Amino acid sequence: MEFEHREAPHMAPTADVATMMQQVLLALVPAAVAHVWFFGPGLIFNLLIATAACVGGEALMMRLRGRPPVRALSDYSALVTAALLAFALPSLTPWWVTATGALFGIIVAKHLYGGLGFNIFNPAMAGYVVVLVAFPMHLNLWVAPRMGDIDYQFLSVLQTLTYTLTGSLPDALTYDEISRATPLDAMKSGLNDMRTTVEIRSLPIMGDFGGVGWEWIGNFIAIGGFWLMIRRVIRWHIPVGVGVGLLIPAGIMWLASPGTEPSPGFHMFSGAALMCAFFIATDPVSAAASPKGRLIYGAGIGFLIYAIRTWGADVDGVAFAVLMMNMAVPAIDRITRPRIVGHRRDAGAP
Amino acid sequence: MPGAAATYDLGKLHGGLRLDARKSQATGLPIQSPPLPDQLVLPLEQHVGDPAQPLVGIGERVLKGQLLAESPGTLGAPVHASSSGKVVAIGPWPVAGRRGDTAPCIVIECDGDDQAVESWEEPIPYAELPGDTVLRKILQGGIVGLGGAVYPTAQKLMQAVSCDLDYIILNGAECEPYISCDDMLMRERAHDVVGGAQILLRALELDHAFIVVESDKPEAIQQLATAMTEVGDERLSLKQIPTIYPSGGEDQLVQLVTNREVPSGGLPTDIGCLVQNVGTAVAIHDWLNNREPLISRITTITGDGIANPMNVRARIGTTIDDIARFAGGYTKSARHLVIGGPMTGKSVSTDRVPLVKATNCILVMSDVPAAGPELPCIRCGDCAAVCPVRLLPQQLFWYACADDETQLRDHGLTDCIECGCCDLVCPSHIPLTYDFRMAKARIRELDDEKARAERARRRFEARNERLQREQREREVELARQKDQARKAGPDAIAEIMKRRRRDDGD
Numbered sequence: 001m002e003f004e005h006r007e008a009p010h011m012a013p014t015a016d017v018a019t020m021m022q023q024v025l026l027a028l029v030p031a032a033v034a035h036v037w038f039f040g041p042g043l044i045f046n047l048l049i050a051t052a053a054c055v056g057g058e059a060l061m062m063r064l065r066g067r068p069p070v071r072a073l074s075d076y077s078a079l080v081t082a083a084l085l086a087f088a089l090p091s092l093t094p095w096w097v098t099a100t101g102a103l104f105g106i107i108v109a110k111h112l113y114g115g116l117g118f119n120i121f122n123p124a125m126a127g128y129v130v131v132l133v134a135f136p137m138h139l140n141l142w143v144a145p146r147m148g149d150i151d152y153q154f155l156s157v158l159q160t161l162t163y164t165l166t167g168s169l170p171d172a173l174t175y176d177e178i179s180r181a182t183p184l185d186a187m188k189s190g191l192n193d194m195r196t197t198v199e200i201r202s203l204p205i206m207g208d209f210g211g212v213g214w215e216w217i218g219n220f221i222a223i224g225g226f227w228l229m230i231r232r233v234i235r236w237h238i239p240v241g242v243g244v245g246l247l248i249p250a251g252i253m254w255l256a257s258p259g260t261e262p263s264p265g266f267h268m269f270s271g272a273a274l275m276c277a278f279f280i281a282t283d284p285v286s287a288a289a290s291p292k293g294r295l296i297y298g299a300g301i302g303f304l305i306y307a308i309r310t311w312g313a314d315v316d317g318v319a320f321a322v323l324m325m326n327m328a329v330p331a332i333d334r335i336t337r338p339r340i341v342g343h344r345r346d347a348g349a350p
Numbered sequence: 351m352p353g354a355a356a357t358y359d360l361g362k363l364h365g366g367l368r369l370d371a372r373k374s375q376a377t378g379l380p381i382q383s384p385p386l387p388d389q390l391v392l393p394l395e396q397h398v399g400d401p402a403q404p405l406v407g408i409g410e411r412v413l414k415g416q417l418l419a420e421s422p423g424t425l426g427a428p429v430h431a432s433s434s435g436k437v438v439a440i441g442p443w444p445v446a447g448r449r450g451d452t453a454p455c456i457v458i459e460c461d462g463d464d465q466a467v468e469s470w471e472e473p474i475p476y477a478e479l480p481g482d483t484v485l486r487k488i489l490q491g492g493i494v495g496l497g498g499a500v501y502p503t504a505q506k507l508m509q510a511v512s513c514d515l516d517y518i519i520l521n522g523a524e525c526e527p528y529i530s531c532d533d534m535l536m537r538e539r540a541h542d543v544v545g546g547a548q549i550l551l552r553a554l555e556l557d558h559a560f561i562v563v564e565s566d567k568p569e570a571i572q573q574l575a576t577a578m579t580e581v582g583d584e585r586l587s588l589k590q591i592p593t594i595y596p597s598g599g600e601d602q603l604v605q606l607v608t609n610r611e612v613p614s615g616g617l618p619t620d621i622g623c624l625v626q627n628v629g630t631a632v633a634i635h636d637w638l639n640n641r642e643p644l645i646s647r648i649t650t651i652t653g654d655g656i657a658n659p660m661n662v663r664a665r666i667g668t669t670i671d672d673i674a675r676f677a678g679g680y681t682k683s684a685r686h687l688v689i690g691g692p693m694t695g696k697s698v699s700t701d702r703v704p705l706v707k708a709t710n711c712i713l714v715m716s717d718v719p720a721a722g723p724e725l726p727c728i729r730c731g732d733c734a735a736v737c738p739v740r741l742l743p744q745q746l747f748w749y750a751c752a753d754d755e756t757q758l759r760d761h762g763l764t765d766c767i768e769c770g771c772c773d774l775v776c777p778s779h780i781p782l783t784y785d786f787r788m789a790k791a792r793i794r795e796l797d798d799e800k801a802r803a804e805r806a807r808r809r810f811e812a813r814n815e816r817l818q819r820e821q822r823e824r825e826v827e828l829a830r831q832k833d834q835a836r837k838a839g840p841d842a843i844a845e846i847m848k849r850r851r852r853d854d855g856d
Binding site for chain 2 (some may be wrong): 001002003004005006007008009010011012013014015016017019071075077114116117118235285287289290291294333337338339340341343
């Protein structure tokens, strides 16, 4: 009898890029629900626009590069980029801002570098930074979270959609009436005004650790992240690295001067720190490769988040921290090469 | 008495995989003996080293156990007739070889008498002989490593004698899925495994031997423990190791058992360990006690493409179709035939290939689920996490694509054991093992080329040097003669001139 030839190993692979990406998307669902609950339906519109732009941009670039677009789209990586970008943007964001970030991320940061697997920079963060620089006013417009205050004017679904599509508020409302400082903003400006952290933490927007709403979204992000760890889609090194890199300097400074330094808990539960630890920094393509390298990479991001928040001009700093450490990846990979079994420790190192 | 096998946790293997074992489908029955086939196909090269040279001619009648071919070089193993019959052909035949799809084979038409040669002596009293005599006796048995590497056992032992050895390790790990021939052997012939271990200790004059079994073989462990208690040899101990692929790899096993790492490019004997497969130990035992050379082996025939998966003890040279027929034939879904296990086995296109000394498994599979298209590497690092040698397959893949020989060497391509773990976990479905095999072959070619160029260069330089030296010597000699003649004065010169004229005149 004749048989068909095949190369070893003769077993079905245990993993799949598309499945991994799908699980990442699934892990974001609880956080997305919480986000919509606290900040209104804006995230959904942002998600739709970012998805359309990422998918369209990817299809266009694959066509231009002479490859079948289906192959790139079926790995779901463009959707993950879209989701991460949408989470980074305020819930009220005009569509062209979202689309610009998404297209820059996919076209420039991803495909001009060679597409999936070859991008040096995290596409979502590259796209975010571009719109942060290009549309600073739009990116500082955060609505207040749902926190039980009665005098606050919430936008309806239709009003949110209108703003997303036109960039203008209903006639009766002004920006000042609907926008509120984020906890990080409030902390930064409060400290600049020589107020103490205790005073700032007593503002109504502040919750137990971070801000009202924010910290709940953070909890759900962490749940999704732990689920990804259990499913082995991500490993613990990068999240732990980010946590350690952020919490240790924050902890030391806070212990030294609790009146002028926000607590480590505030740092962890504010802004995009948790999102970064579990979903952004863990993008394998632009991260370091070895476990030790990933700890260093994560710790570098954590420390840079702290440094930018404390001494920098940007309020959060996650995107810049990630992009800076993306640049450091080749060097990290070089110095953290594991010792090959059977080689002496000094051998094999560069 | 499974408690007798303590789980040692001395060494730790990096990475590895817990694979779905799928062994039980073939372990339901005891080891079966298929009937003698009508025809035997015996490849001349069933071992590492020089192919054996035939000692018989076409048309010659041979007996079971008769020496058919012998290796001329220092590394090799003889081939014996697995049954009696007539040599009908010596020539190329399809094989599951390392070097190609066909190889020279001796084809015997069996007469069914299974008549054995009588020339073999009585059982060898190895317990009373000095170690080196025992080694020389082992050499004649045609025994090679039965774990799959088929290194000639006698030579492996002889090389080991000169090393400073601490332990003999009998490998009963059998970590690849589907394969259960060693498991069945240990269950049914535990006493002979122990006996083989004692012979090895005697031959190498050592005091410690470990029999190492993976924890998923409780019956084998129990049988071995019982046999060892009965024998009561304190030099032997049983070790149970966790069931993680590829713990049965030679270097990996040494690392697990002794916490010593085999140096890159070296052998376990460099760090005081000699590893032999349990099947090899039994083969040695059979040869010295029962005077049966290596003419049969136990093999697992299994997979969803075979009707009745089982373990058979078949004659070396039986073609796969004969064994498959004995095992109930193929199922309708049979699509791939793999000689060896599912991780490292070789896929062949015909079942006319013979069972050889290396064949520990015949795996007939239906369609392996399609892996989907190969995607770019996303640097997830899962490959590095499972690599038992702690390589960075994603980097190696990058350099293999770039054909960067320096970086490939620097990142340890030659340390890759081709276990296939990285392949299996790669979410981008990159055939890493295949790519690395190809890259290794290219590096070997480059090395050969370099060696050839180096030899040519040295030859050329040596020739130049010789020519120059001869030239210098001629000049010195000429100068000496001139000098001598000048010193002798005008009469002598005239004498020389006259002699030269006379020489020219002749």
